[in-house]
Every structure is written in C-alpha cells, then in structure tokens.
Amino acid sequence: MVMRATHEGNKMETPADEDLWSDLRARRTIVVLDVVESVRLMQAHEAEFIARWRRFVDEMRTRVLPQFGGRLVKSLGDGMLLDFAEAPPAVAAALEAQRVIARCSKGFGGGEPLCLRIGIHLADVVIDELDVYGTGVNLAARIAALAQPSQIVLSAEARDALVPSLDGEVHDLGECYAKHMVAPIR
DSSP, X not given: OEEEEOTTSOEEXXXXXXXXXXXXXXXXXXXXXXXTXXXXXXXXXXXXXXXXXXXXXXXXXXXXXXXHTOEEEEEOXXXXXXXXXXXXXXXXXXXXXXXXXXXXXXXXXXXXXXXXXXXXXXXXEEEOSSOEESHHHHHHHHHHHHOOTTEEEEOHHHHHHHGGXXXXXXXXOOSBOOTTOSSOBO
8 A cells, every 4th residue: 555645634545556547447549639730720710720620520520430449538629539449440540530631621721721640659548438547648649749740650559559450651750759758759
C-alpha cells in the first residue's frame, strides 16, 4: 500500500499505481487528430469552420468509425481522440479521415483547405465508457504534434503492428523529442 496526502493533509491508503486500474487496462491503438491552424481559421471564418467541422465529425461518427471498428472518445471542436482495438483499422480510418476532411473543406475560406495532422500510438491504457487515460494517450497527442499538415505519424509500436498488412510507404523520422516527454519517441 502507498500512503498519499489528501488536500486536507489527511493521509489515505491507496493501492500502488500499477495495481489500481488493472481491471480497466487494455492494449489499444489511440488516434489523435487536430486541424492545423484551427484558431486562425476559426477567427477568420467561424461559422463556416464550425459547419465544416460538424459535417466532418458526423461522417467520422456515422460512417468511418463504424466501418473500421473505432470509437469516438472525444471531439474537441478542432480535434478528436479515437480508440481502436488494433492498429491496421486505426491507420485505415486515419487515411479515410484525411479524405473526408478534404471533401468537407473544399472551398473553405476562399479555397484554403482544412488540414489534419494525425498521431497514432499503440499502448496499454486505462479505458472506460467515457474516456481513455494514461501515458499512451499523452504520447499519441505528442506524436500528432510531430505531424505536418495532412500527415499521419505513427509510433514504432503502431508501425510494428502494421508490418504484415502494410500497403504503403513509411518514412522513419528517427528519434524525435516531444514536449514534456522524458525520452525521445521513435
């Protein structure tokens, strides 16, 4: 048992972190996507941005995620957190998301397209009906931040889960340093 202080200074006993959520822990593929330069685009074209984002979310929720067995964990107004049981359908859904956003953004803001950057990571996470938690989720978000507009970046773990079914070109970015991560990401 580990002793921890509460806000009032009283101590309470809780199990060690590794045992606390073992019944909710699962190996999942986490996908984080966000719209590149969303703040600027929303300031310039708020109503149009919202309409196109809503159309994108609706198509992802009703067509893409059911087709690839994914779950929409969160839609943040300019990004999404998605959960998949395996990496191949997660990557297929990410590729489809790039096609969907291209369709939804045709003619946006004088012809400027909405572009996604997407990060994918395979990790043990804590999962419940409302959310996904853990370092693996944070790492997926950091991986998304490494992506250029319209690019999908995968962790080495997610890439390794694809190799038997991979039908595409993969470029190794090498060791990448990400904000608040102790070790580099491959």
